[in-house]
Amino acid sequence: MADVGLNxxxxxxxxxxxxxxxEKExxxxxxxxxxxxxxxxxxxxEYAKARIHERGISQITVDELVNxxxxxxRDLVPDIAKRELLAEIKDFLSNQS
Incomplete structure (x- = not known):
């Protein structure tokens, strides 16, 4: 349980x-x-527009759409973008030490 707090x-x-x-910006x-x-x-x-069209603009809230x-x-973020972001964060952290 202590690991969770530490993380x-x-x-x-x-x-x-x-x-x-x-650096975050x-x-x-x-x-x-x-x-x-x-x-x-x-x-x-396009996905958001389709969801709004399916549900009807008056039948969906912003919070529902976001959820x-x-x-x-998250699933559609390309792995290359994830790897590049992680590498940038690692570089930043190693330069801070």
């Missing part, structure tokens, strides 16, 4: 360091760019 604490510390240094921008380049954003936009499309969005 959460480590994640919090890493996130704090990323925010403090401005750089990483978010890099990821946005990659997702646009690979067509992920367009795929998600519906989030798992698909």
């Amino acid at each position: 959460a604490q480590v994640k919090t510390e890493i996130n704090q360091k990323l925010v403090e240094t401005g 750089k990483l978010k921008e890099m990821l946005r760019k990659r997702l646009t380049e690979c067509g992920w954003r367009d795929q998600m936009k 519906d499309i989030t798992p698909r969005g």
